[in-house]
Amino acid sequence: MRWLTLYARARHVPASLAAVVLSAVAVWALAGDGGRGPGDPRLPVLALAAGAMAASTGLGGHDLALDRTAAIRWAPRRAAHVVLIGTAVCAALLAAQALGEDLATLAFVVRDGAGLAGLAAAGAAVCGARYAWTLPFGWLSFALFAPPPSGVPAQMATWMLVPPGTAAATWTAAVLAAAGTAAYALAGPRR
Amino acid sequence: MNVRVPATELRRSTAPWAGALVLGTALAFLYALGGGPWWRGTAAWTEQWTSMALWTRSLLVFLWPLAVGLGALQGLRDHRSRMTELLASTPRPAWHRGAAVAGTTALTLVSAYALLVLLGGVQVFANTSYGHAGWLPVSLVGAFALVAGAVLGMGAARALPSALTPPALAVAAFAVTVLCQPSPDEAVPTPLAPNRLSLLSPAAAQVREALLTLSASAHTGQALWLLGMAATGFALLTAVSRRARLLALTPVLAGAALALLVLPSDPRHTYVVDEAAAERVCDGPVCVTAMHQGRLADVAGPARRALRLLRTALGDGAPATVRESTALRGIGDTPERSSRTVLVDFDDGMIAGAKGEDLTRALIAQALAPACFARSDRESGITGELAAQSVAAGWVLGDLEPFGGTVHAADDQLALARPVWKRLTALPRAEQLARITAARDAALRCEGFTLDVLNGGATR
Numbered sequence: 001m002r003w004l005t006l007y008a009r010a011r012h013v014p015a016s017l018a019a020v021v022l023s024a025v026a027v028w029a030l031a032g033d034g035g036r037g038p039g040d041p042r043l044p045v046l047a048l049a050a051g052a053m054a055a056s057t058g059l060g061g062h063d064l065a066l067d068r069t070a071a072i073r074w075a076p077r078r079a080a081h082v083v084l085i086g087t088a089v090c091a092a093l094l095a096a097q098a099l100g101e102d103l104a105t106l107a108f109v110v111r112d113g114a115g116l117a118g119l120a121a122a123g124a125a126v127c128g129a130r131y132a133w134t135l136p137f138g139w140l141s142f143a144l145f146a147p148p149p150s151g152v153p154a155q156m157a158t159w160m161l162v163p164p165g166t167a168a169a170t171w172t173a174a175v176l177a178a179a180g181t182a183a184y185a186l187a188g189p190r191r
Numbered sequence: 192m193n194v195r196v197p198a199t200e201l202r203r204s205t206a207p208w209a210g211a212l213v214l215g216t217a218l219a220f221l222y223a224l225g226g227g228p229w230w231r232g233t234a235a236w237t238e239q240w241t242s243m244a245l246w247t248r249s250l251l252v253f254l255w256p257l258a259v260g261l262g263a264l265q266g267l268r269d270h271r272s273r274m275t276e277l278l279a280s281t282p283r284p285a286w287h288r289g290a291a292v293a294g295t296t297a298l299t300l301v302s303a304y305a306l307l308v309l310l311g312g313v314q315v316f317a318n319t320s321y322g323h324a325g326w327l328p329v330s331l332v333g334a335f336a337l338v339a340g341a342v343l344g345m346g347a348a349r350a351l352p353s354a355l356t357p358p359a360l361a362v363a364a365f366a367v368t369v370l371c372q373p374s375p376d377e378a379v380p381t382p383l384a385p386n387r388l389s390l391l392s393p394a395a396a397q398v399r400e401a402l403l404t405l406s407a408s409a410h411t412g413q414a415l416w417l418l419g420m421a422a423t424g425f426a427l428l429t430a431v432s433r434r435a436r437l438l439a440l441t442p443v444l445a446g447a448a449l450a451l452l453v454l455p456s457d458p459r460h461t462y463v464v465d466e467a468a469a470e471r472v473c474d475g476p477v478c479v480t481a482m483h484q485g486r487l488a489d490v491a492g493p494a495r496r497a498l499r500l501l502r503t504a505l506g507d508g509a510p511a512t513v514r515e516s517t518a519l520r521g522i523g524d525t526p527e528r529s530s531r532t533v534l535v536d537f538d539d540g541m542i543a544g545a546k547g548e549d550l551t552r553a554l555i556a557q558a559l560a561p562a563c564f565a566r567s568d569r570e571s572g573i574t575g576e577l578a579a580q581s582v583a584a585g586w587v588l589g590d591l592e593p594f595g596g597t598v599h600a601a602d603d604q605l606a607l608a609r610p611v612w613k614r615l616t617a618l619p620r621a622e623q624l625a626r627i628t629a630a631r632d633a634a635l636r637c638e639g640f641t642l643d644v645l646n647g648g649a650t651r
Binding site (some may be wrong): 030042050054057130 | 216227252256271359
């Protein structure tokens with residue numbers, strides 16, 4: 001318990017959790033206007049991406065060299081951290097949905113939450129925790145402005161926004177989640 | 192002036208990254224997604240100066256959040272390297288350092304945006320003969336928006352030095368630009384948010400009507416708002432006391448208040464028709480807009496021939512002029528109609544892609560059976576209407592030919608047109624003329640299907 005408390009404090013968990021909740025609440029408030037139909041996937045994706053990006057800043061500690069000297073197995077702990085990020089981001093949005101407008105289906109939220117959490121973890125492994133958010137941010141902006149998908153490569157590129165049940169998008173999200181989590185668990189955040 | 196410090200900043204800060212990323216993502220977006228609407232129609236980004244300026248401005252929808260996020264990353268630097276106290280003890284005003292870092296980032300961002308505009312400009316220069324300076328404010332405000340966003344990011348990260356600040360700012364900016372971008376499907380781009388508020392986002396709408404440009408009041412309001420934003424960012428960047436930080440918020444609030452007073456509240460006063468570009472340039476009875484004056488030489492000959500043939504076929508009821516349509520319309524709206532003039536729309540592939548004889552045929556078709564379902568790069572029109580047009584034009588020219596330049600295959604057009612053509616040509620001449628006239632009246636009023644009228648059926 002003590003280790004968990006210290007870990008959470010070092011990883012900015014309270015601040016990023018507040019950001020996750022805030023983004024879900026903001027999207028819930030925006031959706032309350034009813035300006036967009038429930039078929040518009042942009043708002044829930046924005047909420048999930050904002051949550052994943054906020055949580056990704058905690059994927060590195062204050063002193064990586066010091067972390068590595070600890071006589072504990074980091075890999076499962078890092079993997080659990082990424083899984084928790086995905087869970088928290090999905091849970092926040094689903095809770096906001098339960099209170100108000102229906103924004104997206106459960107399958108959609110789970111697919112995008114898992115994929116974005118994996119993408120954030122990959123970002124931490126590749127660019128370091130401070131810049132981890134650039135990867136989900138870049139892909140999100142690409143997906144939002146790419147022309148409507150036609151064909152499997154385009155569906156893979158815009159996997160965040162295509163309707164749930166599209167095989168190409170589901171697989172892309174699954175691969176991103178698995179690969180990102182594995183890369184971060186094994187390699188750890190880059191300095 | 193000591194250039195050593197800015198030169199070091201240029202190499203060692205996020206400034207080069209900011210420039211490279213802005214230019215790189217913009218180019219990747221424009222060129223890698225080759226199927227985008229910015230390559231098609233008369234409002235493509237390489238066709239006209241205003242379209243180029245507005246298309247590059249519409250890219251701010253993701254470039255501006257990028258600039259804000261990168262500025263915030265830069266603003267965290269002193270806190271990250273734990274130099275704040277050391278730097279505060281140096282006998283130099285804080286704004287010297289602020290100016291060095293903000294200035295270099297501004298320089299790279301403006302250079303990147305200018306290169307993007309230059310790349311479009313070179314292609315526009317090759318594509319159009321209509322040059323004007325009315326597009327400059329669009330691009331100047333766009334470049335300034337990038338600078339103001341980056342400086343605001345720096346200041347905000349200095350005021351709230353947390354690793355969460357850059358992603359939070361970037362996502363907030365992104366949500367603003369995405370949710371405030373007007374949809375281009377209406378006759379004038381219309382945002383979902385209230386118009387004044389949506390204009391606080393620097394991203395312009397995507398371009399569908401080449402004649403539309405941003406109004407002067409929109410430029411003024413946005414410039415005021417961005418000035419306030421930049422001033423607040425810089426004040427936050429150089430503020431050392433808590434009171435100074437609170438005072439630093441004044442410019443952005445003042446800028447927002449002034450901007451909301453100046454900005455137009457109505458979308459129709461935000462995107463306005465560029466009167467100079469819409470002016471008529473005529474060669475006898477054939478008129479195009481000044482924007483398309485380069486096409487006049489190609490259009491004039493075939494258009495005169497079409498008018499002559501129509502006069503012979505219809506007599507006094509024939510249209511006397513050919514004119515480019517300048518009416519604004521939303522997606523799916525009925526195009527402008529007139530019985531006295533042949534209205535031409537260069538977004539219609541049937542006319543835009545035709546030359547010489549084919550253009551004469553297309554213009555005759557457009558005069559006798561003007562399309563009710565518009566054709567453009569976003570609207571397909573319907574095959575039946577194209578078939579009716581080919582029958583009508585064939586009646587004047589004496590042979591049935593399908594039209595190219597649309598998504599409808601020639602065989603599909605002929606399959607619908609041939610039976611009608613056979614029945615029509617089997618009739619006596621007077622009845623043929625009566626049917627053509629009836630079909631033309633129906634098409635001008637958009638009542639029923641022109642092909643049915645040509646076929647002798649009553650209008651549905």
